[in-house]
Amino acid sequence: MSLSTALRRQTPWKPLLRRYRPFSTSPEDGPRPPRPPPPPPPPPIRVGFTESAGRGVFATRPIRAGDPIHTAKPLVTHPSPSLLHQVCYFCLKKLGREKSAVSLPIQDGGSVLYESASASTIRETICFCTEKCSEYSKGFYEIERRADWSAFDEHCREQEVKYPLLVKRFACMVLSGASRADALDILQPARLFPQNILEMEEEFRLLKDAFLTARIAYDQMSFLTKDWYVGTLARIRINAFRVEFAGGSYEDLLSMASASVIANAAVGNAVYMLPSFYNHDCDPNAHIIWIDSADAKLKALRDIEEGEELCICYIDASMDHDARKTLLLEGFGFQCCCPRCMADD
Known part of the structure; x- marks a missing residue:
């Protein structure tokens, strides 16, 4: 019998020792603090270029109607x-x-x-x-x-x-x-x-x-x-956006396709970075709202597909075609070519 074999036979407790870790009083072996929560995912949007309106905002994944898109603090x-x-x-x-x-x-x-x-x-x-x-x-x-x-x-x-x-x-x-x-x-x-x-x-x-x-x-x-x-x-x-606080719940707001309400409801004006990249549509798929401060919240008005451009309405969408056309041309300097306007709706 070799010497190594003899030594292995003389230490029957060695397998038991392998099952246990040495005891230590080091504070490093104490309870670990909870891991911080993961950062929130980025907004489901990106800024890109459109065929006719310069920059625009596009969905990077499907967005369901009523889902929050992102918030924005004013500049x-x-x-x-x-x-x-x-x-x-x-x-x-x-x-x-x-x-x-x-x-x-x-x-x-x-x-x-x-x-x-x-x-x-x-x-x-x-x-x-x-x-x-x-x-x-x-x-x-x-x-x-x-x-x-x-x-x-x-x-x-x-x-x-x-x-x-x-x-x-x-x-x-x-x-x-x-x-x-x-x-x-x-x-x-x-x-x-x-x-x-x-x-x-x-x-x-x-x-x-x-x-x-x-x-x-x-x-x-x-x-x-x-x-x-x-x-x-x-x-x-x-x-610049006219800041008007919303009344009622988010669910009530989903039925509103207008980007503006009564002028006297405005508490002030604010300028933002990302919301300024949203283009206009008289039948928008997104809506910007303010709950109780100038922090803007954007929500989906209907289901939005991945790659689809997100648009808001710069004016009161309930106005007739001629009124919308005049206001957009005089106030924003462009003639709207959205499906509603092309159909004279």
Whole structure:
């Protein structure tokens, strides 16, 4: 008998030892923390190019009617002038009477006060729904409240324009470092006419004068040129959404093919990145809604096949053909060729 065979026979407990791991008091052998949940899957969409409408949004898999597609946070927002004291100055959430709003302090220890949109002598408080919104706004609002906006705001009221207010806020965001001056350059600009340029030049002058009066440093305002203002406003004019809070349940909204409701229901306007890539259709397969803030939610109105383009309706889809045609051409600069319009429906 060989020596190795003898040794194996003298250790009958060796197979038992193989069944057990050595005991250790190392903390590494203690209970392991639970694994973090996997990240949510990406939205079932991609941005591509269409045959006739430039960029568009396409489904990467089948989407069922009623399914959420994705959510989107705004790049810039501004409340309706008539609702400055009724909605959050940042996220546009309505301020309920039972909720305690947060207002930013000013240097003299008072509240942040603004002239109401009615131009009356009553001054209203600019409020935020939470400390979080107040903190997010601190950068651009520190810039905004240093300037006298009476001439600029009066011009917007007299001309009944709202998009320059979004440019004003975006400029304050750039000055505060909260955004880049070219953050909106990826968006498609509106087609402008000579009369549009003349109006924009006056608005640009009022905007820059307000910053100069507030003693904003010239090097900070190097981006603020007439070309920048015109280009930014041209992009905002065609890409801004009117934020209107939905009433009822999601199920109720599935029967709504209209992208807009009553104009007075708007709490403000907002510009988004991905939602701006959705093209228009008078019989859309997707719908953008807002529940209680400027965070947009897109849902499928009907079953959508993989590879199909997702479209929303830019206007009230219940209007007749001639009204839709005029509004789309004058407001958005294109003539709709969707099946409904081609059939004069």
